[in-house]
Amino acid sequence: MAQKVNLLEIELAHRIDTDAWIQSGAPNTNAWYITHAEGEPSKVEEVSSVGIYTEKGSIALCHGTAKTWYWDSANNRLYIHTSGSNDPANYIVLSYFWEYHTDKQFSGNEEIVFNDHFYFPDIGGSIPDITQKVTSFLLGSYSMDFGGLTITNADGKYDSRLTNYIYEAKKAIFKQGDLGDVYGSYVDFWRGWTGKVALNDNQLEINTEDLRASVE
Amino acid sequence: MKKIRFLYLNEYDLTATVKTASSEASGFPLTNLVNRWHTRCWRSTGVADEWITMDLGAGTHAIYAFAIKNHNFTDAAVIKIQGNATDAWGSPSVDVTMTYNADVMREFWSSAQNYQWWRLHMVDAANPASYLKFGRPYIGGYFSPIVNFTRHYTKKVVDPSTKMYSPGGQVSVDEKTIYKIWRYNFDIIEDPDQDTFADIFNWVGQSKGYFICQDADDTKNILAYVENVSDWEFQHILMDEYFSLGIDIQELR
Numbered sequence: 001m002a003q004k005v006n007l008l009e010i011e012l013a014h015r016i017d018t019d020a021w022i023q024s025g026a027p028n029t030n031a032w033y034i035t036h037a038e039g040e041p042s043k044v045e046e047v048s049s050v051g052i053y054t055e056k057g058s059i060a061l062c063h064g065t066a067k068t069w070y071w072d073s074a075n076n077r078l079y080i081h082t083s084g085s086n087d088p089a090n091y092i093v094l095s096y097f098w099e100y101h102t103d104k105q106f107s108g109n110e111e112i113v114f115n116d117h118f119y120f121p122d123i124g125g126s127i128p129d130i131t132q133k134v135t136s137f138l139l140g141s142y143s144m145d146f147g148g149l150t151i152t153n154a155d156g157k158y159d160s161r162l163t164n165y166i167y168e169a170k171k172a173i174f175k176q177g178d179l180g181d182v183y184g185s186y187v188d189f190w191r192g193w194t195g196k197v198a199l200n201d202n203q204l205e206i207n208t209e210d211l212r213a214s215v216e
Numbered sequence: 217m218k219k220i221r222f223l224y225l226n227e228y229d230l231t232a233t234v235k236t237a238s239s240e241a242s243g244f245p246l247t248n249l250v251n252r253w254h255t256r257c258w259r260s261t262g263v264a265d266e267w268i269t270m271d272l273g274a275g276t277h278a279i280y281a282f283a284i285k286n287h288n289f290t291d292a293a294v295i296k297i298q299g300n301a302t303d304a305w306g307s308p309s310v311d312v313t314m315t316y317n318a319d320v321m322r323e324f325w326s327s328a329q330n331y332q333w334w335r336l337h338m339v340d341a342a343n344p345a346s347y348l349k350f351g352r353p354y355i356g357g358y359f360s361p362i363v364n365f366t367r368h369y370t371k372k373v374v375d376p377s378t379k380m381y382s383p384g385g386q387v388s389v390d391e392k393t394i395y396k397i398w399r400y401n402f403d404i405i406e407d408p409d410q411d412t413f414a415d416i417f418n419w420v421g422q423s424k425g426y427f428i429c430q431d432a433d434d435t436k437n438i439l440a441y442v443e444n445v446s447d448w449e450f451q452h453i454l455m456d457e458y459f460s461l462g463i464d465i466q467e468l469r
Binding site: 002111 | 255256
């Protein structure tokens with residue numbers, strides 16, 4: 001038997017329109033950029049009826065189409081072309097990126113690193129029970145309660161992260177596998193959304209929601 | 217047998233020490249090396265000619281020890297620790313090829329190597345990972361007490377796995393990583409050492425990780441990365457200026 005390993009992945013949001021945006025030089029002046037310390041975003045959103053931007057493969061393509069973004073991995077730069085083709089400071093813009101947690105880490109070649117992402121070994125406490133129930137809306141529909149998850153915060157890391165990033169109402173995935181498994185062999189134990197978040201000196205408590213519970 | 221060595225004041229972690237790497241893989245920056253988790257590594261983007269320089273700043277630096285923990289080097293790697301008065305590496309004053317160990321690699325010097333600039337040079341061209349990594353460095357001095365710990369030290373191997381039994385007695389196990397706990401008793405601590413022991417605890421307390429080398433002559437005990445799991449209580453014994461101390465430390469995982 002190998003050791004069981006739990007993974008928690010949360011897609012956080014980061015408000016970026018208040019960053020110091022720089023307009024690209026000619027001929028790509030519709031594209032504005034910042035250094036995005038969180039790495040490549042999973043998506044970029046303009047908070048309005050515009051919604052999610054489309055990813056492009058170059059600065060020039062980003063410049064050519066409104067409501068797009070481009071990730072320059074060599075320079076850690078995020079380029080965006082807003083709906084109005086002007087300064088992102090005129091809008092509310094969110095970038096999204098995944099944060100990775102695990103309950104165990106290992107040395108050497110057994111480290112819990114998947115797709116070049118290090119998983120913070122800071123899941124604390126026990127794994128909550130899952131409760132499934134049939135809802136009253138439709139006999140075939142059901143909801144799934146997963147309880148709350150605890151992330152250790154003794155070093156205060158999440159004090160600042162809760163200031164900079166939005167943890168509430170975000171996608172979350174809980175996976176389980178065995179030490180030595182490739183990422184694809186981990187089983188999705190639960191998929192849902194984060195709910196209310198509470199922080200204290202010792203831990204970050206993340207409650208979970210199954211949005212199907214609201215479809216009644 | 218050598219006396220126990222405490223490698224506790226890590227100059228690598230000091231904010232005044234300027235660290236630079238030949239390359240950094242995305243998501244694995246050099247700043248990871250000051251993180252308490254030795255599993256959180258720095259990664260290079262290549263394997264053939266990688267380095268990390270450490271500018272310790274002007275002034276005296278009594279360097280007696282260098283170590284790295286949790287690496288992915290192969291036994292064919294050529295890993296050199298180099299020291300020099302300037303940031304020039306053609307013919308450094310210290311140029312030592314480190315002996316390979318699969319977990320912790322270390323180098324001790326019998327006299328102080330007082331150099332401002334240090335470089336870890338890594339060549340591991342056949343590394344199958346196509347990158348080099350390690351999780352925790354140490355550079356600094358070390359402390360050995362005048363009187364070593366007593367021979368009656370204990371090393372406990374702990375398996376924290378959770379076991380559950382069915383009514384029929386069959387066992388199911390949630391396996392976890394085995395680790396070690398040591399108990400060292402220092403029956404006689406002379407007065408100057410008492411101050412240094414106090415300095416060590418003031419620096420690392422129960423919160424910081426540090427390295428110990430139980431016996432530098434014992435190749436099975438290269439170096440351990442540990443934390444204190446209890447406070448240090450100095451007991452006054454017999455005459456003035458003599459104390460005893462028992463310390464409990466556990467391997468960091």
